[in-house]
Amino acid sequence: MSKLNFETIESLSDKPENIVILLHGYGANGKDLLEIGKHLQPNLPDTLFVSPDGPQKCLLQPEGGFQWFNLPAYDGSSPIDMGKTFQESVTALGDFIQDMLSIHKLPLNKIFLLGFSQGTMLALKFALETSQEVGGVIGFSGRLMAPIKSESEVNSKPPVLLVHDEDDEVVPYSQMSLAEKSLKLCGIKVFTCTSKGIGHSISPVGLGVALHFITRELDKINDEE
Numbered sequence: 763m764s765k766l767n768f769e770t771i772e773s774l775s776d777k778p779e780n781i782v783i784l785l786h787g788y789g790a791n792g793k794d795l796l797e798i799g800k801h802l803q804p805n806l807p808d809t810l811f812v813s814p815d816g817p818q819k820c821l822l823q824p825e826g827g828f829q830w831f832n833l834p835a836y837d838g839s840s841p842i843d844m845g846k847t848f849q850e851s852v853t854a855l856g857d858f859i860q861d862m863l864s865i866h867k868l869p870l871n872k873i874f875l876l877g878f879s880q881g882t883m884l885a886l887k888f889a890l891e892t893s894q895e896v897g898g899v900i901g902f903s904g905r906l907m908a909p910i911k912s913e914s915e916v917n918s919k920p921p922v923l924l925v926h927d928e929d930d931e932v933v934p935y936s937q938m939s940l941a942e943k944s945l946k947l948c949g950i951k952v953f954t955c956t957s958k959g960i961g962h963s964i965s966p967v968g969l970g971v972a973l974h975f976i977t978r979e980l981d982k983i984n985d986e987e
Contacts, residue, residue, distance in 0.1 A: 765857070765858070765861070766814035766815060766816075766817060766855075766858045767792065767814065768812050768813060768814035768815065768858075769792040769793050769796055769812070769813045769814075770810070770811065770812050770813075771796060771799040771800060771810070772810060773803075773807065773808055773809055774803065774808070775807055775808045777866070778808060778810035778866055778868070779808040779809070779868075779872065780806075780809050780810070780868065780872040780873070780874065780897065780980060781809065781810045781812060781862055781866065781868065781872060781873050781874070782806070782809055782810070782811050782812075782874045782875075782876055782976065783812055783813070783814070783855075783858075783859065783862070783873060783874070783875050783876065784796070784798055784799060784811060784812070784813035784876050784877075784881075785813075785814070785830070785855075785875060785876065785877035785878070785880075785881025785882070785884055785885055786813065786815075786816065786828070786878060786880075786881050787878045787879035787880050787881055787903075788820065788830075788833060788836070788879060788880045789820045789822055789823035789827040789829060790823075790827060790828070790878075791815045791816075791826055791827060791828050792813040792814050792815045793813070794813075795813050795876075795881075796813055798811075798876065798964065798969065799811030801969055802969070802972070805973055805977070806973070806977070809976075810866065812862060814858055816828035816829045816830045816851065816880075817830070817850065817851055817854045818830070818831075818832075818847060818851075821837055822836060822837060829847075829880065830847075830848070830880045830881065830883075830884045831844055831847040831848035831850075831851055831880070831884075832844045832847045833880075848883075848884075848887070848907065851884055852884065852887050852888050852891065855884060855888050856888060856892065859873055859888075870892070870895065870896055870897075871894070871895055871896065871897050871983055872897055872983070873896045873897055874896065874897045874898050874899070874900065874976055874979070875888070875889060875896055875898075875899045875900070876899075876900040876902075876972065877899070877900070877901050877902065877904060878902045878903060878904070878964060879902070879903045879904055879932065879933060879962065880904070881904070882901035882902060882903065882904020882905070883905060883906070883907050885899050885900075885901060885904075886899060886904070886906055886907075886922070886941070889918060889920050889922075890910075890915075890916045890917065890918060890919075890950075891917055891918070892917060892918050893917050893918065894918065895918045895919065895920045896918075896920050897920065897976075897979055897980065897983060898920050898921045898922070898923065898976065898979045899921075899922045899923070900922075900925070900972045900975060900976070901922065901923070901924050901925065901941075902925045902926070902968060903925070903926055903927065903930055903932070903933050903962050903963070903964070904926075904933060904937070904941075905933055905937035905938075905940070905941055906937075906940070906941045906944055906945075909940070910944045910945070910947070910948055913947075913948045913949065915948075916948045916950070919948065919950045919951075920950070921950075921951045921952075921953070921975075921979055922945055922950055922951070922952045922953070923952075923953045923954070923955065923971065923972060923975040924938050924941055924942060924952065924953070924954045924955070925955040925964075925965075925968040925971060925972065926938035926954075926955075926956060926957070927956070927957040927958060927959070927960050927961055927962070927963065927965065928957070928959075929958060929959055929960070929961050930961055930962045931962055932961075932962040933962065935956075938954060938956075953971075953975060955967070955968055955971040
């Protein structure tokens, strides 16, 4: 699989000390979440923000739209296609992260994954499967692809923040509670934030909580060094 194309917001310092990877939703692209990085950057001056395109063109958004995996309910694909493309994106994301770590000489715990919708599902899958912990996962308007049946399925336990709107018309709000319960049963520290009235979107309140989460977890990591 070819390498992921990506957009970048450079850190304000000479060398980034950490990286936030922004993972867009179904039918969007890397540019879609750049405003999130611009909003967070003044308070995270040592952070590099990178926002890759999904590896697959989205048939329902042919003009510059990408996806991380097929959605049978939308595109008529099979569950097998969905599982195959999902795992391909997990691998592609892993390769992308390794490239970022190599270029910027950083450890994996200085990587934070911030996903929206499909991007949240991908972020959670990767972060729980990898053998070393990322710094944290922030998931907006997403869900776990499948419930975690036992702790043996989890290789890593990074802190997780889940943000969801009560009026989400695409991914039901109830999915946040289901994910929270499943993750906590595996010993993962989970924080949640509820918004109201914005639907399947990212609220300013949610962004503020995400900033607090990243700052707090970075302080913990730096204190341990």
